[in-house]
Amino acid sequence: MAPADMLRTLREGALHISKRLVLSYVIDWILIIATAAVGYAFGTIEPNHNPFSLTDLSISFPYAVHETVSGAVLVLAGLVAPAAVILIVTLLFIPGRTVDKNTPLSLIWKRKLWEWNAGWMGLGVALAGVYMATQGLKNLYGKPRPDMLDRCKPDLSNIAAYAVSGLGGSLEGAPTVVTWGICQDKSDKLRMDGFVSFPSGHSSFSWAGLTYLTLWLCAKFTIAFPYLSYRPLNHDLLPAPTTSSRYSSSNGKDTSSSSRISIRDQGAAPPVYLLLIAIIPLGTAAFISASRWFDHRHHGFDIFFGSAMGVVFAWIGFRLYQLPVRRGAGWSWRSRSRNHAFFRAIEFPDYDYDYDSVEQGWAASRSSAQGKKLGTADTSGHRNKQNSSDVERGGSTDQDLHLFVSSPSDGAAEQPKGSPPREEV
Known part of the structure; x- marks a missing residue:
C-alpha cells in the first residue's frame, strides 16, 4: 500500500474513533512516562549509606571498571528490542489470514493500531513500574555493593573515629562497624553508586521487558503446553467426519459420526523453532542478570529478588492488556467503552x-x-x-x-x- 493511501485509510478510520476514548489512553501514556520519570528522579537522589565492617568478605571484591552489560545495552535489550519486535509482528501478522478479503482497510488498520498500542502499553507498564520500584528500593535500603571496599579506599589509620558499632575495640578479632565517612574516595562512584546493591536494576529491568516479550510472543503464536482439563466432561471426543477404515465397523458401514477418539488427540506441542523464539528473550535476561554476579556489582539475593520483581511486573503488564496465552487466540483485550473511558461505576x-x-x-x-x-x-x-x-x-x-x-x-x-x-x- 502506498504511503498516501495508508494515510487516507487511517484518516477515514479515525473519524469513527471516540475522542474521549483516545484522550483517556493519551493520559494513560502520560502516566506511564511520568512513572518512569519518577524512577529516574529517584536515581538522582543520594541513597542511604548503611554502616559496614571492614572485615566483611562479601563487600571485598575488586571493582570492575568495564561492565559486561552497560546501561545503554540494557536499554537496547530490555526496551528497544521488545518494542521493535512487537511493532514488526503487529504489522506483519495481525489481524491474520482469517480476515475476510472484503474487510475494509480502515478496519484492518484500526485493529493493527490497537494491537500495537496494547502491546506497547503492557510493555510500558511493566518497565516503568519495575524501574520506579527498583530505584526507590535502592535508595531506601542503601546496601553496599560487593566491590564497595575497593571503591571506598578506607582510612585505616583512623578507624575508631568512624566506628559506630561492633566489639572490635574491646574484643580481639571481633568486627567493627563503621560509617561510610571512613572512605577516602567520596566521588559519585561511591556516594551515588556504591550503596545501591539491592535490588539489582539490571536484573529487574531485563526480566521485566524480556519476560513480557516472551509472554506476548507466546500469546500471538499460541506457544503453550497442550492442555487437558483435570475433570473433563467426556473422556473421549467426537472426531471430525472421516472415511478412514479405522472408523468403520466390521459390517462395512461408516460409523464416523458416532465413533470416538482418545483424549490424547485434544492437543499437540508447538514446533520447536517457536519454543526457541520464546526462550531467547528469557536466555538473554538470564545472561544480563548473571553478568551482575561475575562483575561483582550485586549479591546473589539482590539478583534473585530483582529478577522476581521483573517477572511479576511483566505478568501484570501482560495480563492488563492481553488475553490468556492458551485461550486468547493471539488477541489483546478490547479498548474501554467510550462511556467508561475514565471511570467505571459500581x-x-x-x-x-x-x-x-x-x-x-x-x-x-x-x-x-x-x-x-x-x-x-x-x-x-x-x-x-x-x-x-x-x-x-x-x-x-x-x-x-x-x-x-x-x-x-x-x-x-x-x-x-x-x-x-x-x-x-
Whole structure:
C-alpha cells in the first residue's frame, strides 16, 4: 500500500474513533512516562549509606571498571528490542489470514493500531513500574555493593573515629562497624553508586521487558503446553467426519459420526523453532542478570529478588492488556467503552460495558411492554434481541445500541414463528 493511501485509510478510520476514548489512553501514556520519570528522579537522589565492617568478605571484591552489560545495552535489550519486535509482528501478522478479503482497510488498520498500542502499553507498564520500584528500593535500603571496599579506599589509620558499632575495640578479632565517612574516595562512584546493591536494576529491568516479550510472543503464536482439563466432561471426543477404515465397523458401514477418539488427540506441542523464539528473550535476561554476579556489582539475593520483581511486573503488564496465552487466540483485550473511558461505576461489570446500550435496551423493553398493553404489535423486539449478545460484550457502535429484555409477565406472549426465545429477568 502506498504511503498516501495508508494515510487516507487511517484518516477515514479515525473519524469513527471516540475522542474521549483516545484522550483517556493519551493520559494513560502520560502516566506511564511520568512513572518512569519518577524512577529516574529517584536515581538522582543520594541513597542511604548503611554502616559496614571492614572485615566483611562479601563487600571485598575488586571493582570492575568495564561492565559486561552497560546501561545503554540494557536499554537496547530490555526496551528497544521488545518494542521493535512487537511493532514488526503487529504489522506483519495481525489481524491474520482469517480476515475476510472484503474487510475494509480502515478496519484492518484500526485493529493493527490497537494491537500495537496494547502491546506497547503492557510493555510500558511493566518497565516503568519495575524501574520506579527498583530505584526507590535502592535508595531506601542503601546496601553496599560487593566491590564497595575497593571503591571506598578506607582510612585505616583512623578507624575508631568512624566506628559506630561492633566489639572490635574491646574484643580481639571481633568486627567493627563503621560509617561510610571512613572512605577516602567520596566521588559519585561511591556516594551515588556504591550503596545501591539491592535490588539489582539490571536484573529487574531485563526480566521485566524480556519476560513480557516472551509472554506476548507466546500469546500471538499460541506457544503453550497442550492442555487437558483435570475433570473433563467426556473422556473421549467426537472426531471430525472421516472415511478412514479405522472408523468403520466390521459390517462395512461408516460409523464416523458416532465413533470416538482418545483424549490424547485434544492437543499437540508447538514446533520447536517457536519454543526457541520464546526462550531467547528469557536466555538473554538470564545472561544480563548473571553478568551482575561475575562483575561483582550485586549479591546473589539482590539478583534473585530483582529478577522476581521483573517477572511479576511483566505478568501484570501482560495480563492488563492481553488475553490468556492458551485461550486468547493471539488477541489483546478490547479498548474501554467510550462511556467508561475514565471511570467505571459500581453497577457495571467491566470497563467495556456500554451504558447507553443498556439504557436504550431498558427503554426499548419498556416501550415494548407498553405497546403490548395497548394491543400494538412489537416489531422491534426481535431486532433488539439479535443485537443483545454484541451489547453484552460492550459493543459501542451505533447499530449495537439496543438490548431486548422482556418482562416476566410477557413470557407467555405469543411470538412469531422462527423468532429467537426471549430472555427473562
